[in-house]
Amino acid sequence: MFEQINNHVTKCTNLSEDELAYFNSILEFKSVPKKTMLLHEGDICNFEAYINKGCIRNYYIDENGFEVTLQFAIEDWWVSDIASFHNHEPSNMFIETLEDCELLVLSPQTKEELMARVPKLERVFRLMVQRNLAVLQSRLFKTIATSAQEKYLDFLKRYPTIPQRVAQHYIASYLGISPEFLSKVRTKMSKK
Amino acid sequence: MFEQINNHVTKCTNLSEDELAYFNSILEFKSVPKKTMLLHEGDICNFEAYINKGCIRNYYIDENGFEVTLQFAIEDWWVSDIASFHNHEPSNMFIETLEDCELLVLSPQTKEELMARVPKLERVFRLMVQRNLAVLQSRLFKTIATSAQEKYLDFLKRYPTIPQRVAQHYIASYLGISPEFLSKVRTKMSKK
DNA sequence: ACAATTTCTTGTCATAGATCAATGCAGGGC
């Protein structure tokens, strides 16, 4: 049950047997069916969850009900609203399982404890946030600078396994285009 | 010279006199004229700079020469390409001063030393990255979900001092619209 | 296996914003 996450963590830093055991001992295992809301706009996010199995998305909704998918997360990723989680402030996003999921969960308290006991893990989480930031920066750039088709191709390259797992209209909402238009882009692409 | 930055840092964490003195001692002061390139695409970013005075932007350029401004930074902000800085990998962005600037600079080595000697600062920088991430997330959302005018209004609210300091076409490139269209949005707004 | 629901496709029409070109305007160097 912990091989995957331990593998993941030890890629970034070296931990002793003891440290690893402690780390595992404070993780809470959770099994969640698909189509479950893990976080609702306005709630304070009280989890940072490692995905052992499954698929999750988080998204925003604007005043008119228009959805924007911020990210898909699958095995070996973490999901959370970091800002809400750390500052204990209401979130403005939604987090929802798209498949049945197995999660390993940290609460704000357990995470703090963990950081205090195993400071080396600070690094792991800082790296994670930094990587996230870099990805988001380049995504913003592409969102602004490129056509729908380019964005879709880029998405396929970056996340080749996602399209087989999630409905197409979610991908459209990730790319920032309408589902109809994504469909048209796809048919145009397949004709050539 | 250090009041500003010390103020900034002690807002996030408590430091002793000694720690603060050490922190200040390793900062390198740099005075840079406007229109200077601090980082060029392909270079490895070797600085994380606190802006004591001045205004800086970082931006991407795509294959066709189309520019996207990632952010404007003014007094009391840090500028860097975090990913390039930490992983010693080539950057894909440009960083350029828009005004004469006074900077307080960390190199990768001095930052690491600093983190080792004053671990409390880990927290400061992690918070900074997290805040950045949250801002960028909400910006991506707005970029996708809202009209040019809304984005502009939001920009004015969030960064009220920037428009007086930077050329309008830079703002357009931040908002992801053409300079001509921003001009049209502005005249339409002022007519009502 | 079937009905019910959800998702995907296809067509037509509408529009925000891009692109191009012309004009005006201001600041800096001489």
Next chain:
DNA sequence: GCCCTGCATTGATCTATGACAAGAAATTGT
């Protein structure tokens, strides 16, 4: 004071993408 050069504005088209509607296809639960 005058000429450059770089910005901002304005107007006339053009285009990528959105919105809506209706049908086809796929998935789901029972």
